[in-house]
Amino acid sequence: MEKKESPALSAADLGYKNSKMAKQKKVKKVSLSILKTARDKKEEQSFFYLKHAYDNKLKSEGEYDKMIVYMSGGAIVLSVGFIKDLVNVDESVGLWCLFCSWAFFVLALLVSLYSHKVSADAWDEEVAYWHCELNNKKHSESEKSKLYVWLTGNCNKLALLLLFSGVVSLIVFVSINIH
Numbered sequence: 001m002e003k004k005e006s007p008a009l010s011a012a013d014l015g016y017k018n019s020k021m022a023k024q025k026k027v028k029k030v031s032l033s034i035l036k037t038a039r040d041k042k043e044e045q046s047f048f049y050l051k052h053a054y055d056n057k058l059k060s061e062g063e064y065d066k067m068i069v070y071m072s073g074g075a076i077v078l079s080v081g082f083i084k085d086l087v088n089v090d091e092s093v094g095l096w097c098l099f100c101s102w103a104f105f106v107l108a109l110l111v112s113l114y115s116h117k118v119s120a121d122a123w124d125e126e127v128a129y130w131h132c133e134l135n136n137k138k139h140s141e142s143e144k145s146k147l148y149v150w151l152t153g154n155c156n157k158l159a160l161l162l163l164f165s166g167v168v169s170l171i172v173f174v175s176i177n178i179h
Contacts, residue, residue: 065116
């Protein structure tokens with residue numbers, strides 16, 4: 001049997017095939033590079049968006065606490081200072097509504113103050129967690145941290161409820177006694 005030899009490829013043919021393969025590899029590398037760059041860019045945009053959203057959340061929570069304090073404190077000052085101009089306190093009915101409103105405002109201030117302290121403690125826990133994370137030490141998310149987050153959220157809701165109750169009590173007192 002006679003062996004058939006494959007025709008020999010010229011150097012030009014080999015160069016053509018090698019350059020074609022090289023171009024395919026280069027295109028593949030460029031495509032992967034573009035995909036990686038797009039993914040990195042998307043991750044970077046996502047990171048900045050999340051950071052911006054988180055910063056806005058923190059700012060909003062800080063403003064919320066300030067508003068509760070300003071409104072409660074202002075309501076106490078204004079009601080103590082000007083209630084005598086609106087209502088004759090000596091002849092007023094339902095004085096307990098006035099005292100309840102003041103108690104609600106004071107409680108709203110105290111709860112807001114406590115909420116601020118608990119929030120600071122929660123941040124201390126968060127810093128401790130990330131300090132351990134960055135230094136490759138074991139640190140699990142503690143139950144204490146979860147409790148702080150729960151307390152902060154509920155204290156903020158309670159402060160708003162107390163503020164609202166104080167406003168309603170003050171309005172009821174004034175509306176009953178206005179002449």
